[in-house]
Amino acid sequence: MLIDPTLVRDMCLTWRVLAVRPRSRNLFDILLSHNIQTPPSAFTDIASSVCKHPGLSPYAHLQSLEPTRTDQAFKDLTPDPWNEVQYQPEDSTVPRVSECRTKESTEPIHVWLQERPAVLDELIKLEGRGCVEHWATCQCGRQDPIYRCRECFTVYFLCKECIVQLHLNHPLHHIEHWTNGYLIRTTLKHLGLRIQLGHKPGETCPNRQPAYDDDFVVIDVHAVHAVALDFCGCERAACHYKQLLRARWFLATIKEPRTAGTFAVMEHFHILSLKSKVTAYEFFHTLARQTDNTGLTPIRDHYAVFLKMASGWRNIKAFKRAGRGHDPGGINTTKAGELAVLCPTCPQPGRNLPPGWENSEQG
Ligand SMILES: [Zn+2]
Numbered sequence: 001m002l003i004d005p006t007l008v009r010d011m012c013l014t015w016r017v018l019a020v021r022p023r024s025r026n027l028f029d030i031l032l033s034h035n036i037q038t039p040p041s042a043f044t045d046i047a048s049s050v051c052k053h054p055g056l057s058p059y060a061h062l063q064s065l066e067p068t069r070t071d072q073a074f075k076d077l078t079p080d081p082w083n084e085v086q087y088q089p090e091d092s093t094v095p096r097v098s099e100c101r102t103k104e105s106t107e108p109i110h111v112w113l114q115e116r117p118a119v120l121d122e123l124i125k126l127e128g129r130g131c132v133e134h135w136a137t138c139q140c141g142r143q144d145p146i147y148r149c150r151e152c153f154t155v156y157f158l159c160k161e162c163i164v165q166l167h168l169n170h171p172l173h174h175i176e177h178w179t180n181g182y183l184i185r186t187t188l189k190h191l192g193l194r195i196q197l198g199h200k201p202g203e204t205c206p207n208r209q210p211a212y213d214d215d216f217v218v219i220d221v222h223a224v225h226a227v228a229l230d231f232c233g234c235e236r237a238a239c240h241y242k243q244l245l246r247a248r249w250f251l252a253t254i255k256e257p258r259t260a261g262t263f264a265v266m267e268h269f270h271i272l273s274l275k276s277k278v279t280a281y282e283f284f285h286t287l288a289r290q291t292d293n294t295g296l297t298p299i300r301d302h303y304a305v306f307l308k309m310a311s312g313w314r315n316i317k318a319f320k321r322a323g324r325g326h327d328p329g330g331i332n333t334t335k336a337g338e339l340a341v342l343c344p345t346c347p348q349p350g351r352n353l354p355p356g357w358e359n360s361e362q363g
Pocket residue numbers: 138139140141142145158159160161162163
């Protein structure tokens with residue numbers, strides 16, 4: 001039996017998706033259809049090995065495994081109760097759903113392999129300008145617009161003025177610039193967008209105060225951005241760090257902040273680190289990769305700043321969850337242990353003990 005290593009690798013990758021739904025046995029169907037006599041447990045070993053070590057060859061793993069079960073072993077698997085219940089019409093003249101099943105519906109990997117070139121074509125098309133209606137005219141009527149956002153829903157090209165106007169409320173999007181027959185990345189800062197804090201989007205403060213050295217960095221879920229930021233300098237304006245917080249940007253330093261992280265990225269990293277144990281170092285460098293995976297543009301290292309922000313975020317969130325923000329004395333009066341989460345199974349008077357529990361007889 002010949003096994004196509006590419007197919008096996010695809011199956012392993014598909015497994016990574018299907019593993020989210022452990023009730024699915026599609027892969028076992030695939031194995032059966034290719035006469036691969038490998039037990040399910042062995043296959044999951046292959047898949048997990050490939051996940052952990054992308055350089056490993058699933059083909060080599062398959063070859064090294066001694067087949068310990070036959071195809072019949074797969075067929076003898078009991079029906080999975082988690083599988084979706086198929087609709088069965090009462091009218092006996094209508095064929096049952098199971099009888100209507102085609103090879104494509106029972107073996108979706110075949111359909112995927114068939115359409116894979118078309119999917120790749122669509123991805124490649126997005127690396128260019130796409131259809132002529134996408135780039136012929138800007139929404140304002142100008143001809144041959146050359147800017148497009150990578151994160152907005154639209155794939156239409158816009159002129160410089162329109163794309164800046166469109167991103168007054170989305171100042172952390174990635175912009176592409178069509179030049180010399182290909183797309184290069186540019187920034188909204190480079191296109192002239194200035195982010196004004198303390199005022200409505202599009203307004204300019206009469207006493208605007210540019211960030212220190214007009215060099216401000218915002219770390220977001222998708223990338224690390226250099227932005228042009230103006231603080232409000234009006235008479236009743238809040239201090240700078242409060243202006244940042246009111247824009248949902250967390251900060252590392254109170255005085256003259258030069259770096260911020262969006263609340264979204266702080267929350268994302270907080271949950272991700274608890275669920276997947278990713279470190280701040282790995283997370284930040286993933287963001288740096290997302291910003292520029294070619295390595296052509298040097299990414300300034302804000303790891304230390306991000307680490308400081310992450311610990312500050314956790315600390316503040318702990319106070320918030322414990323309700324310390326509503327204490328008249330403020331969070332500085334918090335006593336040791338007051339931020340700890342109570343054990344839900346331990347007896348807590350007033351919470352999970354019945355009234356009069358202290359008068360009950362000792363058992
Ligand atoms: Zn335009």
